[in-house]
Amino acid sequence: MKLKLGIIIAILCMAIMQVNAQETKTTIDTVKIQTSAKCNDCKERLEHNISFEKGVKSVELDNETKILTVVYKTAKTNKEKIKIAITKVGYDADEMPADQKAHDRLPACCQKGAEPH
Numbered sequence: 220m221k222l223k224l225g226i227i228i229a230i231l232c233m234a235i236m237q238v239n240a241q242e243t244k245t246t247i248d249t250v251k252i253q254t255s256a257k258c259n260d261c262k263e264r265l266e267h268n269i270s271f272e273k274g275v276k277s278v279e280l281d282n283e284t285k286i287l288t289v290v291y292k293t294a295k296t297n298k299e300k301i302k303i304a305i306t307k308v309g310y311d312a313d314e315m316p317a318d319q320k321a322h323d324r325l326p327a328c329c330q331k332g333a334e335p336h
């Protein structure tokens with residue numbers, strides 16, 4: 220009887236450990252990154268490009284603040300990588316300046332000196 224109970228406890232412990240292991244694998248985090256987006260085209264461009272980044276689950280740019288909210292899997296990517304991806308689309312990401320070549324390829328109205336529209 221004692222042995223049976225021991226086995227049941229052991230199985231339960233293993234099951235709990237397995238659940239924990241799965242949780243750490245799929246931990247989801249959210250970051251908010253200030254971008255230099257100007258208009259709705261910028262919003263679409265950023266959301267479209269960043270949504271294809273590895274580990275990114277959802278992307279949304281706030282039209283008022285131009286803050287990009289990114290939900291991502293911590294095992295696949297991190298805030299630094301997401302910011303680099305934003306700079307490669309041609310926009311500033313927090314303190315990280317836009318990739319100059321990518322920025323210069325943007326339509327003039329979407330570049331940093333442009334008036335918001």
Ligand SMILES: [Cu+2]
Nearest residue numbers: 257258261329
């Ligand atoms: Cu734009």
